[in-house]
Amino acid sequence: MRIDDVTHSEISHCERIVPVDEVLHRTSLSKPTIWRMRKLKQFPEPVSISQGRKGWAESEIDRWIADRLSGMAA
Numbered sequence: 001m002r003i004d005d006v007t008h009s010e011i012s013h014c015e016r017i018v019p020v021d022e023v024l025h026r027t028s029l030s031k032p033t034i035w036r037m038r039k040l041k042q043f044p045e046p047v048s049i050s051q052g053r054k055g056w057a058e059s060e061i062d063r064w065i066a067d068r069l070s071g072m073a074a
Helices: 020-027 031-039 058-073
Strands: 047-050 053-057
Touching: 020 031, 020 053, 020 058, 053 058
Parallel strands: none
Antiparallel strands: 047 053
């Protein structure tokens, strides 16, 4: 499920929007790699925070990381 598919009332009051620098650190990916993966639908899309500022729902980044880790175990 993507964050776009969730209504505002379903989003936990603890949901954070994380900036690109934190996403880069947590995933160990570069900006060009993230942008390339987004284009291929292999990475979550960011949400608009304000004009010219975007971030990612922390739960989507957590899920993306967990999916990678579970794939490593297989």
